[in-house]
Amino acid sequence: MDLLWFLCWRVAPLILLSPCGLWCMLVHITNEQPVHVIPGSRLDLKARIKMDPREEISMVTWEREPETGFDPVTLATCSGGSLKCAGTRPNVYANTEMREATLQINGYGRADSGEYSVTVTDRTGANSTARCIVREYEAVHHVSVSVNVSHSTLVCGEAWGTDPRFSWLHETAVVTQKVGRVSRDGTTLFVTMRPICGHFTCVVSNKLGHGSAAYAATPCESEGRGMTAAVVCLVLLLLLCGGVLAFLLWRRHKHSNRRERLEESL
Template identity: 70%
Template structure:
């Protein structure tokens, strides 16, 4: 007879939610399950003390949990344990032990830990490799993503590594704000590396266009003033001509 816990370990549980562990029991045709016991002990410590969580004795295999929030059951070649309202104190090494009708036992173990939020995100630069590295303290299942000037990383800016922790910067020179965002099921945190300000694209062209517009405006105004002066002079000459003819 053998028993195997089906959950991938370590199992991470969000505080307040439920923990469910499942195990498969493999037995021969002449073997019978007599007792199934679920236990827990601390993950670390010199002499960890084991605590019994649930026991399923006898042929009926009716399970009894040691606390109201603990339930266990045994089905066809399978057993499960459920803990409602998981807290940090429920973490540790869980063990399921199956005893057959001869008294022989077999045990499987699984590590259960609390699901941690993201903490202490930081960004450092590796100048020699033109890359930025994002770090995070101890969050569970962290997911990394990068922004440049609050926009997703474009190919002209750089390339993000497969695990998301490193940004290889290809733009020259390196400029602007690079933000690393780290998230998981409990939220996110971020950190920003600030390089020299980027020059605005097309800044020289814009200045040239403004100067040209001002020159055209000034030239048009000057042409208008000259035209107006010339017209005034012509009107003055026409007024003096009849007077000269009468004399």
């Protein structure tokens, strides 16, 4: 019991003397990271502030610095009793209300990429900071297909596009189970058809477009024979129909001539 009282008397002053007591102000950015923005579009960042009802916010500051961590730039500040916000550039807007801070940049460009931070300061001078990475949304570049003949696999690769999505075609149709199985991420095609033949195409796409690469195996003989047989059957059918039509016309003409001769003789 004496030990418990001793600990209480020791810990209580530390809690009271701490900058935020038992209630510490916290801020975090709700955007999923990293944030990718299409050039020319709008960047929207949102942060939520968690604090004790007795605390008050005195300032909110938005900054950006390169991912290397040098030369931070202030983008916007919100201060005063009503937390009025002012951006440092015409296309930068900020707002703070209902324990939520937002930053908006119109006409996003490559120079706007980097590490963004929002710092919230209360009346006592204590502050909390949250950070997130913002990068430019890149188009698909340099699609390629590599072949592992021993394992009957085709692997599709892409250089640096943002959020690439992979799909496979055999000839001009989507790959089915008869042809092979596609991995969960879509990058690998496990070919199960035997023998491996025809054209395989990997298509990589995202919000800015798509690219493709192909692998050509030996031509599928069954398809060639089927096409040839179809053409031959069509030609024979046309010849047969033409022959029947010609025979009917000849027979009709012959009977008409015989009827005319009988009439003349009578």
